[in-house]
Amino acid sequence: MSPALKTIVLFHRLELTNLYVDIGRHLGDRMKIIHLAYSDHEVDLLRRSGVEGPIVHFKDEVRALWRELPVPDPGLLQQIDDTIIEQTQGAFTLNGAIQSDRGFVSLDNEECLRLAAAYYRFWDRFVAENGVDYVIHETPSLLFNVIAAIILAKYGGQYLYNIMVPSEAGSLQYLSMHGFDFSCDDIDRAIGQVGSGEIAVDADRCARFIAEYRKDLSVFLGSSISRNANLPRLFAGSVRNRLHLALNRRKFDRHVDNVDYWDLRRNVAGQKLSNLIAYRSGIDFDDFDPSVPYYFYGFQLEPEAGVYYQGHGLYMNQVKLIQNIAAQLPAGTVLYVKDHPHDHGYREAVDYRRLTQVPNIRLLPSHIPARQLIQKAQGVMTITGTAGFEAILMGKTVFAFGKTFYSACPLVVPIRNIRDLREQVYMRRGRQYDDAREIFPFVMAFLAASRPGLIDYYGGRSTKYGVDLDENARKIADMLVEKALGTP
Numbered sequence: 001m002s003p004a005l006k007t008i009v010l011f012h013r014l015e016l017t018n019l020y021v022d023i024g025r026h027l028g029d030r031m032k033i034i035h036l037a038y039s040d041h042e043v044d045l046l047r048r049s050g051v052e053g054p055i056v057h058f059k060d061e062v063r064a065l066w067r068e069l070p071v072p073d074p075g076l077l078q079q080i081d082d083t084i085i086e087q088t089q090g091a092f093t094l095n096g097a098i099q100s101d102r103g104f105v106s107l108d109n110e111e112c113l114r115l116a117a118a119y120y121r122f123w124d125r126f127v128a129e130n131g132v133d134y135v136i137h138e139t140p141s142l143l144f145n146v147i148a149a150i151i152l153a154k155y156g157g158q159y160l161y162n163i164m165v166p167s168e169a170g171s172l173q174y175l176s177m178h179g180f181d182f183s184c185d186d187i188d189r190a191i192g193q194v195g196s197g198e199i200a201v202d203a204d205r206c207a208r209f210i211a212e213y214r215k216d217l218s219v220f221l222g223s224s225i226s227r228n229a230n231l232p233r234l235f236a237g238s239v240r241n242r243l244h245l246a247l248n249r250r251k252f253d254r255h256v257d258n259v260d261y262w263d264l265r266r267n268v269a270g271q272k273l274s275n276l277i278a279y280r281s282g283i284d285f286d287d288f289d290p291s292v293p294y295y296f297y298g299f300q301l302e303p304e305a306g307v308y309y310q311g312h313g314l315y316m317n318q319v320k321l322i323q324n325i326a327a328q329l330p331a332g333t334v335l336y337v338k339d340h341p342h343d344h345g346y347r348e349a350v351d352y353r354r355l356t357q358v359p360n361i362r363l364l365p366s367h368i369p370a371r372q373l374i375q376k377a378q379g380v381m382t383i384t385g386t387a388g389f390e391a392i393l394m395g396k397t398v399f400a401f402g403k404t405f406y407s408a409c410p411l412v413v414p415i416r417n418i419r420d421l422r423e424q425v426y427m428r429r430g431r432q433y434d435d436a437r438e439i440f441p442f443v444m445a446f447l448a449a450s451r452p453g454l455i456d457y458y459g460g461r462s463t464k465y466g467v468d469l470d471e472n473a474r475k476i477a478d479m480l481v482e483k484a485l486g487t488p
Contacts, residue, residue: 022473103259141305190445237269278349328422
C-alpha cells in the first residue's frame, strides 16, 4: 500500500501567490494541496490563474471568529498562553507575541486578546480538521503566522518558509526553514553528516566560495536596495499617500485588516521625506577609518521578523541595544554602526542623534558595504542579520543575540543576555581566524543544505533576476516533496 499523501497548505499573500500557484501546479498529485488565500485580492489572483475548487479565505474565517468572540473567555486565553509558552520553550507568552506584531499598535489590550483568540481558534480547527502536515508562507513576522507555526508544532506538523542566502558564483540559493524559531533541519542534518564523514569536505569548493565572497564587496541582494532620495518625488508620493488614505480609510477593518490598516496609515514616502530632510540638517555621519580598533553593528530593518520575532521580542529597540553594546567594549575601541542599505531613509533622525551622543559610537552612511567594514573588524555584533554570515566567511567572531541559520558555526558566540557580552568580548580580544580551513566543515554543510532557486518575489523582484520562473517553481516543489517523503 502506498503511503498516504501529505497535506500542504499554500498560504497565499501578495506576490507569494504568483510563486505558490506555480508550485502547486508542479506538486500535481504528489501532495494534497489546500489553497488558503489571505484576502479577496489573493482569491481573485488564484481564480485568474486558473485555480479551481475550494479556496479558504483567511480574513473571512477570522472575521467570523472575531464576531463569535466578543469577550475572550479567560480559560481560552490561558490555553493560548500555555500553548505559546510550551511550543516556544518559554521564549514567548501571549502578551510577548502580541507586542511583536507591528499591526497591533492601533488596537487596545482587549482587542489584541480578542484578535489573538480568533487567530488561535482558526488555526487550531483548520489544522486539526484538515490533517495539515505543512503550511508554507513567509517568515513568522506577524501574530497570525506565528500562531500558525505554534499550532503546526502542537500537532506535529511544520510551518515552512524559505530565505535567500549568499550563494556560489552564478547561482541563486535559498534555505528551507521551519517553526517560530527559524530552525533549519537541512543545515543541522548536513553538519551531522559532515561530522560523520557521510558528506566529505570539498576543500577546493569551500576555499573557492570563501575567496569569491571575500573579494566581492557588493551588498547582498543589492537589486533590492531602495535609495530614493529625490525630495520632490517623495513629496509627490506623500501627497498621493494622504489622498489614498482619505479615500480608502473606511475600506479596511482595523481589527481583521490590522496590518493593512497600519501600512495604509504610515505614509512611507512622507516619513522618508521628513527623515531625509532631518538627516541633512542635523545628522553628521562619520568617515570610516579602518586604522582605529573597532567592532561593527549593522542595523536590521524594522519592523521585520528578524528583529521582532526572531529576536524573541527582546531587542525591538535596536538603538538601546547598540548603546548597551558600546558600553561593554574594551577601552580604546569604537563601535561602527550603519543602517540597513535596502531602504534608505526609513529610520527617524532621532535614532541617529541618540547614537551620536555616545562617545565610542561612530555612525556611518548606510550605502557603505558591510563587508568593507567587516574586513578589519575585531568582531561583529548582530541580532540575526546577514552581516553575521558575511563575518563568518571573513573569519570574524560573531556575537549574535538571536538564532538563525548560521548559529551552529563555531565562530558564532550566542548572547542570551546583554550583561554576558562584556565577558565574551574580553575573552576573545585579539583572536583571529586567519586559517579559513577552520570553517570548512560549516561552509560545506551550508553548501550542502542550500537549495537552488529564487523565493524573493516581493516588490516585483521576481522579474529582476532573469530566472525561468516556471523551472524555479518546479525546483521548490521538488524540495517540498522531498521533505514530505523524508528524503533530503
